[in-house]
Amino acid sequence: MKRVALLLLTNIAVMVVLSIICSMLGIDRYLTTQGLNLGSLLMMAAVFGFGGALISLFLSKLMAKHTMGLHMIDPRAPRNETEAWLQQTVERLARDANIGLPEVGIYDGAPNAFATGARRDAALVAVSTGLLAGMNRSEVEAVLGHEIAHVANGDMVTLTLIQGVVNTFVFFLARVIGFAVDNMLNKNDRNHTPGAGYTITVIVMQIVLGFLASAVVAWFSRQREYRADAGSATYLGKTQPMIDALRRLGGLNTQPLPESMQAAGITGGKLSTLFASHPPIEARIAALEKLG
Numbered sequence: 001m002k003r004v005a006l007l008l009l010t011n012i013a014v015m016v017v018l019s020i021i022c023s024m025l026g027i028d029r030y031l032t033t034q035g036l037n038l039g040s041l042l043m044m045a046a047v048f049g050f051g052g053a054l055i056s057l058f059l060s061k062l063m064a065k066h067t068m069g070l071h072m073i074d075p076r077a078p079r080n081e082t083e084a085w086l087q088q089t090v091e092r093l094a095r096d097a098n099i100g101l102p103e104v105g106i107y108d109g110a111p112n113a114f115a116t117g118a119r120r121d122a123a124l125v126a127v128s129t130g131l132l133a134g135m136n137r138s139e140v141e142a143v144l145g146h147e148i149a150h151v152a153n154g155d156m157v158t159l160t161l162i163q164g165v166v167n168t169f170v171f172f173l174a175r176v177i178g179f180a181v182d183n184m185l186n187k188n189d190r191n192h193t194p195g196a197g198y199t200i201t202v203i204v205m206q207i208v209l210g211f212l213a214s215a216v217v218a219w220f221s222r223q224r225e226y227r228a229d230a231g232s233a234t235y236l237g238k239t240q241p242m243i244d245a246l247r248r249l250g251g252l253n254t255q256p257l258p259e260s261m262q263a264a265g266i267t268g269g270k271l272s273t274l275f276a277s278h279p280p281i282e283a284r285i286a287a288l289e290k291l292g
Contacts, residue, residue: 020203036179042172049167057160060116061103061124070105070126082132086144090125093145096235097152099123111135111249115147116156123151135248142232142241149231155224162220166213174209178202214275221277226287239288246288250281 064070075091078084083106090104100121111130117123125147132140150156182198229246233239278284 036176038176041175042168045168045171045175046164049169049171050164052167053160053164056163057118057156060118060156064114064116064124064126065105068105068107068109068126070107073104073106075101075104085137086127086140089141089144090148093141093148093235097148097231099148099152102148102151106132113143113147115150117151118156120151120154125151135245138241139245139248142236142245145232145235146228146242146245148235149228150224152231153224153227155221155228158224159217159220163217166216167210170206170209170213174202174205177205218275218277222279225278225284229284229288230291233288233291239291243285243288246281246285 065072073079073083073087075087078087086106087104091101094101100119100123102115102117102123102125105124105126107126107128109128109130111128111134113125113127113131115123115125125144127140127143131143135143178198178201181201182195185197186195229242232242236242
């Protein structure tokens with residue numbers, strides 16, 4: 001679940017910073033001095049919208065390492081037999097998926113796992129100590145297959161492009177609303193230039209609209225989870241290990257990942273269905289059972 005949440009939180013932060021920079025550089029003032037230039041605004045929104053999403057994507061692996069306190073496995077010198085097995089399993093799954101070898105990490109926490117990174121051939125896969133303690137190796141292998149499938153399917157890039165489109169409209173609409181509010185507050189001053197009312201409204205609306213728009217990204221994320229489950233079954237040649245892993249996760253005390261990482265994990269959080277990055281475990285098991 002960590003993958004998408006990391007992208008969403010970093011993205012909103014980046015977009016707010018970009019908005020402040022726009023105000024400081026006078027870009028917003030330029031766009032609204034003679035009335036709102038919608039064409040120029042939309043073009044700027046696309047540049048900043050996709051720029052914010054891409055920055056979030058390229059920061060995702062670094063953010064994961066620092067926020068989760070990952071211990072990275074040295075592929076040449078694993079510290080113990082468990083690390084050696086994890087490294088070998090990820091290597092084999094990566095070959096089956098025809099992707100470059102991801103970095104492999106372990107972090108302390110409740111049962112979960114995630115994958116992240118901007119490129120298929122330079123990704124990061126990590127599992128928690130809780131997952132390793134609560135599952136047998138067949139189930140852990142299925143979870144690793146799920147995360148490798150995310151990488152092979154290019155899910156981070158796909159969600160980044162979707163986020164870029166969403167950002168563009170959030171950036172655009174926040175400024176249209178800010179312009180309207182500012183005009184209402186200063187309707188008797190024809191020579192007025194955008195001031196504090198415009199800036200505050202833009203920042204508030206960008207946060208609010210960004211939160212609402214995350215529901216769109218979450219919906220796409222849920223669809224990618226079904227594909228990753230199926231991908232794991234394909235790599236292992238059977239569906240039962242992934243089904244067993246999901247059932248085990250359903251019975252374990254799986255605490256949600258930090259908000260900055262929720263979209264990249266194997267389990268979902270306790271969010272409402274609209275904003276959940278993962279489908280219910282029961283629905284995922286039913287989909288796997290249909291695959292036979």
